[in-house]
Amino acid sequence: MGFIADRVHMIKPSPTLEIAAKAAKLRAEGRNVIGLGAGEPDFDTPAPIREKAIQAIKDGKTRYTQVDGTPELKKAICAKLARENSLEYTPDQILVSCGAKQVLFNALLATINPDDEVIIPAPYWVSYPDMVIVAGGTPKIAPCAREDDFKLTPKVLEKAITPKTKWLILNSPSNPTGGVYSKEELLALAKVLMAYPHVHVLSDDIYEHILYDDMVFHSLATLNPKLKDRILVVNGVSKGYAMTGWRIGYGAGHPDLIKAMKKLQSQSTSNPCSISQMAAIEALDGPQDFMEERNRIFKDRRDLVVKIFNETPGLICQVSKGAFYVYPSCEGIMGAKTPEGKILNSDTDFADYLLDSADVAVVPGVAFGLSPYLRVSYALDTKLLETACQRIKTACEKLGLPSSRMASL
Numbered sequence: 001m002g003f004i005a006d007r008v009h010m011i012k013p014s015p016t017l018e019i020a021a022k023a024a025k026l027r028a029e030g031r032n033v034i035g036l037g038a039g040e041p042d043f044d045t046p047a048p049i050r051e052k053a054i055q056a057i058k059d060g061k062t063r064y065t066q067v068d069g070t071p072e073l074k075k076a077i078c079a080k081l082a083r084e085n086s087l088e089y090t091p092d093q094i095l096v097s098c099g100a101k102q103v104l105f106n107a108l109l110a111t112i113n114p115d116d117e118v119i120i121p122a123p124y125w126v127s128y129p130d131m132v133i134v135a136g137g138t139p140k141i142a143p144c145a146r147e148d149d150f151k152l153t154p155k156v157l158e159k160a161i162t163p164k165t166k167w168l169i170l171n172s173p174s175n176p177t178g179g180v181y182s183k184e185e186l187l188a189l190a191k192v193l194m195a196y197p198h199v200h201v202l203s204d205d206i207y208e209h210i211l212y213d214d215m216v217f218h219s220l221a222t223l224n225p226k227l228k229d230r231i232l233v234v235n236g237v238s239k240g241y242a243m244t245g246w247r248i249g250y251g252a253g254h255p256d257l258i259k260a261m262k263k264l265q266s267q268s269t270s271n272p273c274s275i276s277q278m279a280a281i282e283a284l285d286g287p288q289d290f291m292e293e294r295n296r297i298f299k300d301r302r303d304l305v306v307k308i309f310n311e312t313p314g315l316i317c318q319v320s321k322g323a324f325y326v327y328p329s330c331e332g333i334m335g336a337k338t339p340e341g342k343i344l345n346s347d348t349d350f351a352d353y354l355l356d357s358a359d360v361a362v363v364p365g366v367a368f369g370l371s372p373y374l375r376v377s378y379a380l381d382t383k384l385l386e387t388a389c390q391r392i393k394t395a396c397e398k399l400g401l402p403s404s405r406m407a408s409l
C-alpha cells in the first residue's frame with residue numbers, strides 16, 4: 001500500500017493544465033508558442049467590481065463570513081435568479097462556494113454513495129468524470145453526435161438512465177463545444193426526466209451570459225417547474241464577469257441538499273473569500289452593459305476561427321453559439337503523414353504535431369471524451385488568434401491531404 005490514497009490514482013491531472021505546462025516549457029526555451037487552451041475570458045474584471053473589492057478591504061471586510069455566503073450576497077443571488085431566470089429561491093436554498101467547481105464538488109460529495117451513477121453527456125467539461133470518481137460514484141458517459149450539435153437527445157438520455165442513476169449533468173452553453181440547448185430541446189429532455197423521478201439534474205449554467213446570434217439562455221428549472229426541486233442550478237461570476245480568479249460560484253436547489261453541501265463546506269474551506277463576496281454583489285447588482293460589447297468581440301473571433309478552420313484541409317468546424325470555444329473535427333487528418341514521416345493516428349498525435357511544428361497549443365478531444373476533435377478557445381487577443389489559426393492551417397496544408405478531404409459544412 002502506497003502512502004498516496006487510491007482515489008488520487010483513480011483520477012487524471014487536468015489535461016488542459018498539462019498542455020499549458022508543456023506550452024510554457026517550450027516558451028521558456030525561446031519558442032513563440034500561442035496557447036488556444038484558455039478556459040477564461042482574456043478581459044479584465046470590470047472596474048466597478050474591482051473598486052468594490054478595494055472598498056471592502058478598506059472597510060475591514062476581512063474576517064470569516066457565514067459558511068454558506070453573506071446574507072447580502074445571497075440576497076443578490078436570489079434577485080438575479082428571479083430577474084434573469086424567473087426562478088424564486090429563498091436564502092436557505094442558496095450556497096456560495098469557491099467557484100462553480102466547488103459547488104459541483106460539494107453536490108456530488110453530498111449525494112453520491114458507492115455505485116451511484118452520474119450521466120455525463122460527451123463531450124464534457126474535463127472535471128466532471130473525475131469529480132464523480134472522487135465522490136465514489138460511476139461516471140456514465142453518454143456520447144452525443146456532431147449531427148446533434150453534440151447535445152444530449154431524449155433517446156440517448158433514456159438509454160443512459162438506470163435504477164442507479166443519481167444525477168444527469170447538463171451544461172449549456174457548453175465547454176467544450178459552445179453548443180446551447182434550445183427551449184424545445186430542454187423540454188424534450190424534461191419529458192424523459194418526468195418519467196424517472198429518481199434522477200436529479202446538475203444544471204451547470206456558468207457560461208449563461210456568453211451567447212451569440214440572438215441565442216437565448218433557457219434554464220430547465222424555469223421551463224418545467226415540476227422538476228425544480230430535483231435540479232441544482234450551478235452558476236457563478238467566473239466567466240460572464242471575467243472573475244475566474246476571485247473564486248465565487250453558487251448553487252440553488254432543494255434546502256435539504258443545500259444544507260448537506262453547507263455541512264461539507266463547513267468542514268473543508270468554510271466561507272469563500274469575504275472580499276470576493278463583496279465584489280460579487282457588485283457584479284450581480286451593478287451595470288451589466290459591458291457584456292454586450294464583450295460578446296460582440298467574442299463573436300467576431302468565433303467567426304474568424306470558424307472561417308479559417310473550414311478553409312483548412314482535414315478540419316470541419318461547427319459554429320458555436322455560446323461560451324468561447326469551438327470543437328472542430330479532425331477526422332480528416334487521421335492517418336495523415338507529417339513532413340517528418342510520423343503518422344497522425346489520434347487527436348493527441350495531431351495536437352502534438354501542432355505544438356511541435358506550428359507552435360500552437362490546443363487540447364485534444366480525448367480530454368473531453370469525444371475524439372477525434374480539438375478544443376480551441378478563442379478567449380485571446382484577436383491578432384494572436386488569427387496568427388494561431390493561420391499556423392494551424394499551414395501545418396495542415398503541409399500534411400498534403402487530398403482535396404477530397406477539404407472541409408465542408
Ligand code: PLP
Pocket residue numbers: 039098099100101102125171174175204206236237238244248249
Ligand atoms: N463548469 C464549467 C463547464 C467550466 O468550464 C468551468 C471552468 O472552466 C467551471 C464549471 C468552473 O467554474 P469556476 O471557475 O467558477 O469554478
